[in-house]
Every structure is written in structure tokens, then in C-alpha cells.
Amino acid sequence: MKMTIDGWGNNLRFSSAHFIPELGKCSRLHGHDYAVSIELEGDVKDGILVDYGDVKKIVRNILEPYDHRVLIPTRKTRSVVExxxxxxxxxxxxxxxxxxxxxxxxxxxxxxxxxxxASLIASQLKNELNVYENLKTLSLTVFEGPSQGSSFQVNLK
Ligand SMILES: [Zn+2]
Known part of the structure; x- marks a missing residue:
């Protein structure tokens, strides 16, 4: 069974400023409205896969530190951070x-x-979903604006 939670419709969103060095106009400080949509797959247990509300609460807690902040990469390959x-x-x-x-x-x-x-948030969510033994895979998409996003899939077992 698969379950889908749309980030735009369920307010799984955050707004952040960021920059990407050496990538044209993206190298300038700018911002996006992001949304995180997820798809979970696993075995139905007592008629449900997992409670939508519980998953949304977990995702919102993960996204909160990103919201209304400047995203600063700490692996100093393209920028120096002090x-x-x-x-x-x-x-x-x-x-x-x-x-x-x-x-x-x-x-x-x-x-x-x-x-x-997408990769970072998926691994954070994977850690939180480990308690659900019936869930097998997580696919998570980070939308950068309403029409483009990157997806990352991870096994939960
Ligand atoms: Zn950008």
C-alpha cells in the first residue's frame, strides 16, 4: 500500500534564503518557498498504513528549523563559513x-x-519513522516553488 502527502496542500512548507556558489544567478542571495511531499509504502496494519496526522506532525517538526532562515552549507568545498x-x-x-x-x-x-x-530531510525523516515497523520505503520530494522539485528515495528497513 502507498500513501501520499502533498506538501503544498498540507502546509509542509518552509521559506528560506540561500545561494549556490558558481551557479549563475543562483550564486546571488535569494529565496524560495519550499514544500515537502512524501510517499510512504508498506504493509497495512489494522486497516491503516500510518496516521496522516502523526506523519505531518513529524515532518513539520523537521522543517521548522529551516523556516525563515538563511541556509548555510557547512561542507566548505564551495564556500568558507566562520x-x-x-x-x-x-x-x-x-x-x-x-x-x-x-x-x-x-x-x-x-x-x-x-x-x-531532499536527501537531508529524507534521512532526518527516516530516523523518525523507524518506529513504524510496517513501513518499507519513503520517497520525499522537495519542491523549490510550485512546479519543480527533487526526489529522494530511501529504504526504511
Ligand atoms: Zn535558489
Missing amino acids: VKSDQVIVEYSGKKMSFFKDDVCFIDADISSSENL
């Missing part, structure tokens, strides 16, 4: 930007692409 007391200083391509630490969400990736966000 934390000085309450400031986060980012340097790439001759640019230097400084953000208040509470306004930042650190991302364990080299760039904050929707592909990397």
Missing part, C-alpha cells in the same frame, strides 16, 4: 556576507540545492 560569537560569516567568489547566528540554518552539504535538501 562563526564568530553571534555572527556567521560566509565567503565565496570574492563575496563576504555576515548573518546573525539565530537567522541561520546550517546544512550538512556543500551546497543547499533542492537535491541535497
Whole structure:
């Protein structure tokens, strides 16, 4: 059995600022409205796969730290990140930007692409869904705006 939860329709959304060094106009600081849709597959137990409400609550908790923040990649392959007391200083391509630490969400990736966000959020959700023994696979899509997104699939067992 498969279950689908649409991120736009269920308010599984976040808005963030980000930049992607060395990628044309994406290298400038800009923002997106993101939505996270998921598909779960597994065995039905007592007539249900999993409670929609429980899954949405888990996803919203995962997304909360991303919302209304600047996404800062911490793998310093394309940008240099330095934390000085309450400031986060980012340097790439001759640019230097400084953000208040509470306004930042650190991302364990080299760039904050929707592909990397899908992979990161899917692994966070996988950890939370381990308690559901009947679930087998998770497919998660991070939409960057309403019509384009990146999907990542992961086995839950
Ligand atoms: Zn972008």
C-alpha cells in the first residue's frame, strides 16, 4: 500500500534564503518557498498504513528549523563559513556576507540545492519513522516553488 502527502496542500512548507556558489544567478542571495511531499509504502496494519496526522506532525517538526532562515552549507568545498560569537560569516567568489547566528540554518552539504535538501530531510525523516515497523520505503520530494522539485528515495528497513 502507498500513501501520499502533498506538501503544498498540507502546509509542509518552509521559506528560506540561500545561494549556490558558481551557479549563475543562483550564486546571488535569494529565496524560495519550499514544500515537502512524501510517499510512504508498506504493509497495512489494522486497516491503516500510518496516521496522516502523526506523519505531518513529524515532518513539520523537521522543517521548522529551516523556516525563515538563511541556509548555510557547512561542507566548505564551495564556500568558507566562520562563526564568530553571534555572527556567521560566509565567503565565496570574492563575496563576504555576515548573518546573525539565530537567522541561520546550517546544512550538512556543500551546497543547499533542492537535491541535497531532499536527501537531508529524507534521512532526518527516516530516523523518525523507524518506529513504524510496517513501513518499507519513503520517497520525499522537495519542491523549490510550485512546479519543480527533487526526489529522494530511501529504504526504511
Ligand atoms: Zn535558489
